[in-house]
Amino acid sequence: MGTLAQRSRLPALRHNCMIRLRRLQPLKSWNTFGIAETAAYGTVCTRVEQLHSLRRRRELHGLPLLPLGAGSNVLFAEPFPGVVVRVRLRGIRCVAESAHEVLVEAAAGEPWHNFVRTCLTQGWYGLENLALIPGTVGAAPVHNIGAYGVEVAEFLDGVEFWEHESGQFLWLPAAELGLGYRSSRLRTELLGRGILTRVRFRLLRRPRPHAQYPTLAALLERERIRHPTPWDIFHAVCRLRRQRLPDPRRLPNAGSFFRNPIVPARQAQELRQRYPELPLFPAGADSVKIPAAWLIEQCGWKGYRRGDVGVAPQHALVLVNYGGASGREILQLAQEIARSVWERFQIRLEPEVLILPAQAWQP
Numbered sequence: 265m266g267t268l269a270q271r272s273r274l275p276a277l278r279h280n281c282m283i284r285l286r287r288l289q290p291l292k293s294w295n296t297f298g299i300a301e302t303a304a305y306g307t308v309c310t311r312v313e314q315l316h317s318l319r320r321r322r323e324l325h326g327l328p329l330l331p332l333g334a335g336s337n338v339l340f341a342e343p344f345p346g347v348v349v350r351v352r353l354r355g356i357r358c359v360a361e362s363a364h365e366v367l368v369e370a371a372a373g374e375p376w377h378n379f380v381r382t383c384l385t386q387g388w389y390g391l392e393n394l395a396l397i398p399g400t401v402g403a404a405p406v407h408n409i410g411a412y413g414v415e416v417a418e419f420l421d422g423v424e425f426w427e428h429e430s431g432q433f434l435w436l437p438a439a440e441l442g443l444g445y446r447s448s449r450l451r452t453e454l455l456g457r458g459i460l461t462r463v464r465f466r467l468l469r470r471p472r473p474h475a476q477y478p479t480l481a482a483l484l485e486r487e488r489i490r491h492p493t494p495w496d497i498f499h500a501v502c503r504l505r506r507q508r509l510p511d512p513r514r515l516p517n518a519g520s521f522f523r524n525p526i527v528p529a530r531q532a533q534e535l536r537q538r539y540p541e542l543p544l545f546p547a548g549a550d551s552v553k554i555p556a557a558w559l560i561e562q563c564g565w566k567g568y569r570r571g572d573v574g575v576a577p578q579h580a581l582v583l584v585n586y587g588g589a590s591g592r593e594i595l596q597l598a599q600e601i602a603r604s605v606w607e608r609f610q611i612r613l614e615p616e617v618l619i620l621p622a623q624a625w626q627p
């Protein structure tokens with residue numbers, strides 16, 4: 265890394281460092297499923313200094329901690345018995361740059377899509393395939409967000425993690441986060457042990473467009489864009505996503521409910537013989553990824569509705585809340601779907617959405 269360039273838009277010191285705790289925090293507007301559960305306590309964190317008072321407040325001692333960004337990847341199946349901390353830390357800055365790369369840091373509460381657009385505007389490339397994914401920067405490494413052939417892990421340098429028990433800010437390099445397909449240590453052993461405050465990305469100064477993903481390539485082909493720029497990809501991805509996914513503001517949902525299952529290549533080939541149209545994607549030496557949406561659609565769930573819960577008519581992987589659904593009702597439908605896929609294909613579907621409490625998931 266060469267010249268140091270500081271372009272900070274961190275907010276100026278304004279507030280004192282106390283947190284405002286709310287008892288019986290309503291969660292309906294804190295999750296994109298629109299589930300009307302409550303948390304024992306809730307607070308909004310706009311300054312890192314406020315985190316320390318989370319440790320000082322007596323009423324919070326011993327209670328579980330749940331950091332939340334936009335709540336676009338969670339399902340509350342029950343009231344949350346601890347403190348939910350809505351992370352609203354803001355700021356984006358270039359930490360260092362060279363002719364080829366730029367190190368960019370964003371505060372965990374930055375809205376993800378705005379961050380992607382800001383990076384492109386600055387000429388920092390790489391994240392364009394991840395445009396329009398709902399949520400915050402801080403949640404991006406937690407389940408290693410991915411779309412249209414790119415995962416955030418490819419551009420992650422590290423994260424700053426405020427450890428609840430010690431009150432220390434730890435720097436965790438990306439290599440130590442155990443990043444995998446929609447998974448990381450932040451979602452397993454580190455879940456509830458602290459809060460991500462900053463994320464650092466290593467982005468490109470020269471575009472290296474990634475346009476091979478089939479639906480993206482087909483759209484660019486239709487539009488006769490042979491040599492797409494990062495902005496072409498950004499706009500194409502936004503168009504595809506708007507066509508294919510229900511907007512949670514109109515039809516509450518949390519995106520893909522299930523991960524795409526990865527199965528041994530031998531099992532996939534046996535299935536291919538029974539279902540020649542089965543789509544398969546390579547996933548390592550002897551493994552193959554199967555689109556969960558295809559399996560669910562084959563079981564007849566696409567567009568299904570029962571009361572206020574259902575499966576989106578435009579995408580079989582997206583479960584939706586038509587109004588007053590409870591977390592339990594959505595969970596029950598998800599379990600029925602997983603069971604029917606198991607009975608027909610002997611493939612186990614695992615939730616991509618974080619279900620709270622985790623033990624509520626019993627396929």
Ligand SMILES: Cc1cc2nc3c(=O)[nH]c(=O)nc-3n(C[C@H](O)[C@H](O)[C@H](O)COP(=O)(O)OP(=O)(O)OC[C@H]3O[C@@H](n4cnc5c(N)ncnc54)[C@H](O)[C@@H]3O)c2cc1C
Binds near residue numbers: 409509519
């Ligand atoms: C319509 C729709 C489309 C989607 N498309 C995609 C997609 O294409 N690809 C994809 O990967 N995902 C997708 N998602 C899922 C979701 O947008 C991502 O998982 C996103 O990163 C979640 O961000 P969030 O801020 O809403 O996280 P939340 O839902 O608030 O939290 C998710 C998890 O991250 C943790 N977390 C959040 N913030 C912090 C923090 N500061 N510190 C520590 N832990 C934290 C939470 O505790 C929780 O475990 C989609 C969701 C929707 C609704």
